[in-house]
Amino acid sequence: MLDQKAEAYLKSCEQEALELLIRLAQIPAPSNREEKRAVFCREWLEENGAQGVYVDQALNVIYPVYSKDQESAKQPLTVYAAHTDVVFPDLAPLPLTVEGNQIRCPGVGDDTACLTALLIAARYVARGLRQGTLKPKDGGVLLVCNSGEEGLGNLKGSREICRAFGEQMREFITLDGQLDRLAVRAVGSKRYQVEIRTQGGHSYGDFGRPNAIARMAALIARLYEIPVPEGAKTTFNVGMISGGTSVNTIAQQAQMLYEFRSESRENLQYMEDHFMELIRQARAREDMELSLTLVGERPCGGDVDEQAQEQLLNRVRQRVRELIGRDPKESAGSTDCNIPLSLGIPSVCAGAYYGGGAHTREEFVEADSLKDGCKLALSLILDHFEVQD
Ligand SMILES: [Zn+2]
Structure with a gap:
């Protein structure tokens, strides 16, 4: 899958890759606060000979590699990405x-x-370009x-890459994620924060006035009565709820976070319609106020050319198969x-390690799996280069 030179390169930096992982992993990078990791990645790339690296307005670190003679023209591009942010809010070293x-x-x-x-x-690409042994094709x-x-x-980085390069992007x-898994289609989702406000009052003295928590609970109970549509898997969830003031206060305020997901656009729309109908009914009541904030939206797949998608999947599948057997x-x-995918660009998500506990503080990586991840990344990227002797 790789030539001898590339194999030898990977062999020579197995230990270094682990050290790099250990350094990077400790740099805090909650979503929307990725600047420390972005700076580290830019500097690391530059120190290792990559030219033209820059950080865009969304904090993406971009290393563009074009063929020299084509630089000015809008050439077709393939994007290889890995995200810098983590789910943990920590701003101190992890x-x-x-x-x-x-x-x-x-x-x-x-x-x-x-x-x-x-x-x-x-880094292998940067070295090859400098030494004239690799040429983009x-x-x-x-x-x-x-x-x-x-x-x-909310996929801020990916949105910005597609905004800036979408017309050129071929794949x-x-x-x-993990080495033995591919995500080949998109599960779309919408996430809302719902807030209910009422007049409130004393639990004994003002008994009978509307209670924001009771109203929220009633709304949630009705949301859970929505039958999920047929066809593609469709899910919903109330993930957080808060509100109220004290045990002897008629709650004036309550809020919750609600999401629904599906890989079918029709089903996502069905969930949206049912949700909005319940919101409309709740808003029709004069003794409460309801406000709605869209806090996340991830689109489903759009019209992707099936053949082009299959071609990409075959290429990636085959490489993974060669690695894991x-x-x-x-x-x-x-x-x-x-x-x-929502813009019709063939896309796939492949993994580069084995481990467990993702999104928990007990998360771990099996150190000896990283070399296979490096191999997968390099072998895929080298498909876009000619080797010069
Ligand atoms: Zn992830």
Whole structure:
């Protein structure tokens, strides 16, 4: 899958890749606060010979690699990305421990291990360009350490890449998750914050006045009576609720977070329609106020050329198979691919490590799996280069 030179390069930096992972994993990077990791990635790339690296307005670190003679023209591009943000709000360095083969740190796998694999591959490209041993073919690639994949990051980084380069993008590959899995379709979602306000009052003296918590509870009970539509898997969830003042106060305020998901646009619309009808009915009551804020929206897949999508999947599937000795599990997912897929750009999400506990503080990576992740990243990226002797 790789030539001898590339194999030797990866062999020579196995230990260094682990050290890089350990350094990166400790740098805090909550969604929308990725600046420290962005600076680290830009500097690391520059120190390792990458030219033209920049950080865009969304805090994506972009390393563009075009063929020289095509630089000015709008050449077709393939994007390889791994996200810098983690779900943990910490602004202090994240706690990391190494026990045998396990590197344990919040966010170490999702998505720091994949980000490490992307950086190690990017350095090989930078060296090859400098030494004249690699030449981009068919346009070029963008290697991107992107921001805002998790929760309230709302795919900010991926949106910005598609806004800036969408017309040129031929394919989009994000490295996110475990080696034996591919996300091949997009699960779309919408996330709302609902707030209810009432007059409130004393629990005894003003008994009978509307209670914001009771009204919210009634709304939630009705939301849970919505039958999920047929066809593609469709889910909903109330994930947080808060409100009220004290045990002897008629609550004046309550709020909650609600989301629904599906990989079918029709089903997502069905959930939206039913949700909005209940909101409309609640708003019709004169003794309460209801406000609604859209806090997240991830689109479903759009009109992607089936053949082009299958071609991309085959290329990635085959590489993963060569590495792990079996077919990866394929499913729909909510990833950075949602944005390009919604725009009709063939996309896939592949993984670069083995580990566990993603999105928990007990998250870990199996250290000896990272070399396979580096190999996957480099072998995919090298498909876009000619080797010069
Ligand atoms: Zn992730």
